[in-house]
Amino acid sequence: MAQYLARVELIGDIGFGEDAGGPYSYLDECMASEGFANTVTGKKARQLPVGTYVGEFTVPTHEVAVKAIRGVKRSGKEGRVFVASMLDWAAKNLISLDGSTTENAELA
Numbered sequence: 389m390a391q392y393l394a395r396v397e398l399i400g401d402i403g404f405g406e407d408a409g410g411p412y413s414y415l416d417e418c419m420a421s422e423g424f425a426n427t428v429t430g431k432k433a434r435q436l437p438v439g440t441y442v443g444e445f446t447v448p449t450h451e452v453a454v455k456a457i458r459g460v461k462r463s464g465k466e467g468r469v470f471v472a473s474m475l476d477w478a479a480k481n482l483i484s485l486d487g488s489t490t491e492n493a494e495l496a
Contacts, residue, residue, distance in 0.1 A: 389444040389445060389446050390444065390445060390446070390473050391442060391443070391444050391473065391474050391475070392442065392443050392444070392445060392449065392452045392471055392472065392473055392474065393440070393441070393442055393471070393472050393473075393474050393477075394419070394424055394440070394441040394442070394443070394452070394453075394456040394469065394470065394471045395439060395440050395441075395469070395470040395471075396415065396419070396439045396440075396441070396456065396459075396460055396467045396468070396469055397439055397467055397468040398411055398412065398415065398439070398460075398463075398465045398466070398467045399465075399466050399467055399468060400465070400466045411463070411465060412438045412439055414463050415439070415459070415460065415463045415465065415467075418459045418460070418462040418463040419441050419456070419459040419460075421459065421462065422443075422455040422456065422458055422459040422462075423443045423444075423445065423455060424441035424442065424443040424455070424456065424459065425441060425442055425443060426440065426441050426442075427485065428442055428477060428479070428482075430477075430479070432484040432485070432486070433484060433485045434479060434482040434483065434484050434485070435482060435483045435484070435485065436482065437482075441456070442474075443455075449471055449472070449473055452471050453469060453471040456469045456471055457469050
């Protein structure tokens with residue numbers, strides 16, 4: 389399986405959504421239904437920036453892009469989508485699921 393990163397920017401009239409999380413909260417659910425997560429795990433599980441997703445798939449990059457586009461369409465919104473394969477990652481200042489942030493770069 390290859391790891392992929394997808395970045396989605398909602399465009400047009402995105403509204404505020406029906407819940408406190410806004411339109412990206414519902415997008416997160418729609419992207420999850422296509423196999424994407426908005427968290428990464430290193431030393432701790434970390435929340436990715438809004439509209440950023442990762443996933444492991446056995447299909448080529450263009451088919452992963454189709455999955456991401458399907459997730460956006462399922463949300464009822466329009467969006468710009470970028471998908472790339474990745475080998476590893478590093479991060480700074482991501483929020484962990486327990487609320488703390490990374491002070492130094494964290495590697496996967």
